[in-house]
Amino acid sequence: MESKIINGKGIIPDNATEIEARTFFICTSLQSIVIPDSVTEIGESTFEGCTSLQSIVIPDSVMMIWSSAFKRCTSLQSIKIPNSVASIGDDAFAYCSSLQSIVIPDSVTEIGESTFEGCTSLQSIVIPNSVTKIGKAAFRGCTSLKSIEIPD
Numbered sequence: 001m002e003s004k005i006i007n008g009k010g011i012i013p014d015n016a017t018e019i020e021a022r023t024f025f026i027c028t029s030l031q032s033i034v035i036p037d038s039v040t041e042i043g044e045s046t047f048e049g050c051t052s053l054q055s056i057v058i059p060d061s062v063m064m065i066w067s068s069a070f071k072r073c074t075s076l077q078s079i080k081i082p083n084s085v086a087s088i089g090d091d092a093f094a095y096c097s098s099l100q101s102i103v104i105p106d107s108v109t110e111i112g113e114s115t116f117e118g119c120t121s122l123q124s125i126v127i128p129n130s131v132t133k134i135g136k137a138a139f140r141g142c143t144s145l146k147s148i149e150i151p152d
Contacts, residue, residue: 035057058081121144
């Protein structure tokens with residue numbers, strides 16, 4: 001069974017271990033998705049340009065969010081990143097203009113370049129002590145950012 005969209009909902013097979021690159025690339029009708037617990041990686045540009053996607057829950061099985069995974073998901077308001085994720089790739093949430101806040105879990109050690117660039121509604125972010133590298137322009141253009149907690 002392949003990944004597909006039915007009535008605006010993304011369907012991923014229960015035994016999938018990875019959502020491959022560009023699986024839902026520019027699927028503007030995608031409104032919601034349930035990612036099965038078997039998935040360990042969200043591939044490059046998997047949901048890029050899914051302008052109707054409003055929220056997503058990433059299961060605890062996911063360890064890697066690749067580059068541009070959610071780039072230009074302009075309706076995405078919230079996302080929960082689980083404690084299993086170690087790395088967030090370049091541009092992963094770039095230009096998600098409706099994203100308002102995000103908490104980076106303690107498991108993350110690296111935030112890629114331009115990860116949150118252009119997130120014009122982002123008001124607060126908490127970065128844990130586990131983060132050892134924040135890429136260039138990670139928060140460029142976050143014009144509503146009022147609060148950022150950075151470790152000592």
